[in-house]
Amino acid sequence: MKSNSVIELIQSHRSIRKFTSDSISSEQLEQIIESGRWAPTSHHVQAYSVIVVQDEEKKKKLAALAGNQSYVETCPVFFVICADFYRLKQTSTIHQQAFEIGEEEQVLVGAVDAALVAQNMLLAARSFNLGGVMIGGIRNDQEAVTELLDLPPYTFPVMGLCIGYPDQNPEQKPRLPKEAVVHSEQYDTKSLVEAIEEYDEVMKQYYYDRTKGKRSDTWSEQMASFLSTPKRPQVGEFLKKQGFLK
Structure with a gap:
């Protein structure tokens, strides 16, 4: 069976961590975000929000919070993709219904929705010959990220996404058989x-x-x-503070 351009794009994934100084056009940025909006979503809840960060000082702070990952600062556009039930709280209030998001299921729903959005955005960016890398380090200090980005209750940052024109050509890293x-x-x-x-x-x-x-x-x-020590043990307490895992 012959391949096609979509399959070739997906199967040629590489993480890009070095970018040229070329800027991303507003039209490209809009299409990348729009592609994220059309990702699948559980029960149509659309439990995500995307924070677009282009301010140099803010990117610098986020780079430090993500573990001093310099490419967060040097990429032209950095996205913070969040799980978001704040908007859903408003629907419960409008219709005077109970708002139950204390169980683990809603954390999973928000995280999965956010991940699907992020992947759509990365693929859309790559269709413009851009490159990018997902940043799990955004969860190193979710409380500080939340404060910096003024995130409301019932939200939490899931991942970051660097986007820009590649200034490197790394070999593709092999996957498990x-x-x-x-x-x-x-x-x-x-x-x-x-x-x-x-x-x-x-x-x-x-x-x-x-x-x-x-x-x-x-x-x-x-x-x-990697798995011999606990990772980000503070995440559970942060999620409780934001209204989850009660």
Whole structure:
């Protein structure tokens, strides 16, 4: 079966962290945002908002909050994609209905809605020959981000998205083999370790080539180390403060 331009765009994903000084036109920006608005959404709640950040000082502060990721500051446009039930609180008030968002399900709904919006936006940007990278570090200090962007209750920042014209051409990073992530009819655990070991060899060679021999660690080593300590334990308390997880 022949490929097409959409499939080629999706399957050529690379994270771009270095950008030229070229600006993004207002027409491009509008189309990127409009593409995000047409992402799928759970139960039509549309539980997301997008903050468009172009102010240099604000980008600098967000870069620091995201773990000193300089590309947040240097990209022409930075988006903060938030889960948003504040707008939905207004609907409950208008119709004098109870407003129940204290359970984990609503956190998942907001996070999934936001992620779908972000992916649509990135793909739309790439269709203009722009590049970008998702920024999970925006959750490092959600309270400070919330204060900086004046986010109301019942919202939380899910991810950031840098967009700009690429000033680098990185090699595409290999993905896990299909056998490790795609299962037919039911979850198959039998060949999983073998698939991980196969992928480890691929990633070991990838890092060796990319760093000219300075690095040759494997994916499983990275993941074991990454998951050996808690990550962002403050997120739960922040979500409670914003009206979730009661």
